[in-house]
Amino acid sequence: MDRFQRFLFLKTMPAFAEIPAEVAQVVAANTRPRSFAKGEHLYRSGVPAVEVQYIVQGRCEIVRNGKPVRRLGPRSVVGGISALAGEAQGYDCIALEDMLTLAIKVEDSQEIFEDHFVFLKRVLRGTSREVLDSRRKLGVHAGFGPVAEPFSFPDRPFDLVERMAFLRKTFSFGASEIDAIADLARDIQEVHLPKGEVLWNIGDRSTYFLLPLRGVIDCKATEPDQRFQLGPGDSVGAIDSMAAERRWYRAEVIEDLVAFRIDAEVLLEVLEDHFTMATSLLKAMATGILNLYDQGG
Incomplete structure (x- = not known):
């Protein structure tokens, strides 16, 4: 996928629905295509997440402490919670079928957060929705x-x-x-x-x-x-x-x-x-989501 194709794909994702085109172009310019075979790990528990990935094709499963907690498919974001939390344990994420993703380095996404608050605001909103979804599953x-x-x-x-x-x-x-x-x-x-x-x-x-x-x-x-x-x-x-x-x-x-x-x-x-306050809040929310995963959320 060239840069323009990556931009067009990102604009089809719910996570980018309210992101201005010029900001989505910046994100697209910082992504690279990655391929994973069925059964391959996108992330491993105990290995810090250094990239966030936008799923183009295929599905994956997130496993935390040996328990499946999420299945994600095309136009989903994976790795963001683990990267934001900065927790060493994180989770395993395994491809359930052959996959294609667009990956962005965590450090690059942080720079975009700082330069374009609208992007950080959208991530705050998405992270909050994940907290809400997790709470609704906890009995x-x-x-x-x-x-x-x-x-x-x-x-x-x-x-x-x-x-x-x-x-x-x-x-x-x-x-x-x-x-x-x-x-x-x-x-x-x-x-x-x-x-x-x-x-x-x-x-x-x-x-x-x-x-x-x-x-x-x-x-x-x-x-x-x-x-x-x-x-x-x-x-x-x-x-x-x-x-x-x-x-x-x-x-x-x-x-x-x-x-x-x-x-x-x-x-x-x-x-x-x-900016530091915003990233502190994001980190706390992401850490909270991992704790909710541990409870079964």
Whole structure:
């Protein structure tokens, strides 16, 4: 496949549906065709992923800790989660039939992320959708554990420094620059919601999420039926907000709630200005997906 053919193929992929043509051309220029015979490994557990691959022909299976977790076919992306997580273990990925892919080096994709936020934003959205898909496969509790104890906090509104400290500790921004944390902290809202307040219903638009400090939220999903509770330390509604998907569960406050509210568009604006924060979030999400795979998601 020449460069133009690679570009045309990428534009047929769902992952590139919202990517401007000029950015897709940059990605295409950095890819190379690769072939794999049936039974050959695209990736091996314990070997860091150095390329992300776009499947042109054929199918493959991802195996994590000896358990099959995904089968992928044409116009799918493979290797991205392992590469983003930067985890040594990763997973095995085995060709189920002869395959043709377009491969891009991780370091090249990182450069494109930094130069073209629209591409990074699309990867954030796709990664969030993978989190959502994995949660939906994890039984009645969607892989969530028990509600944690409430955070200790003053009986007054948080000041900027306290909001920054909370964000750094709870939302995967530990490696981010102070300026990035400060920019986000200035725009979050502290909210107090009473028991009985319905935050949203299934199918509502998802434009924001909550980081609870105290209180409990009861969550009910259908198709499949799932029920779980979220509270301090959880990000409530972040998966669907970042994936730009409709709400997948009904959320009701069952214990008076104190939380920080973050609008998805505000977060994206901060991420666009602070590349390290964006890549830290992507890495945390990818690591979370591998953990969900381990649970059976």
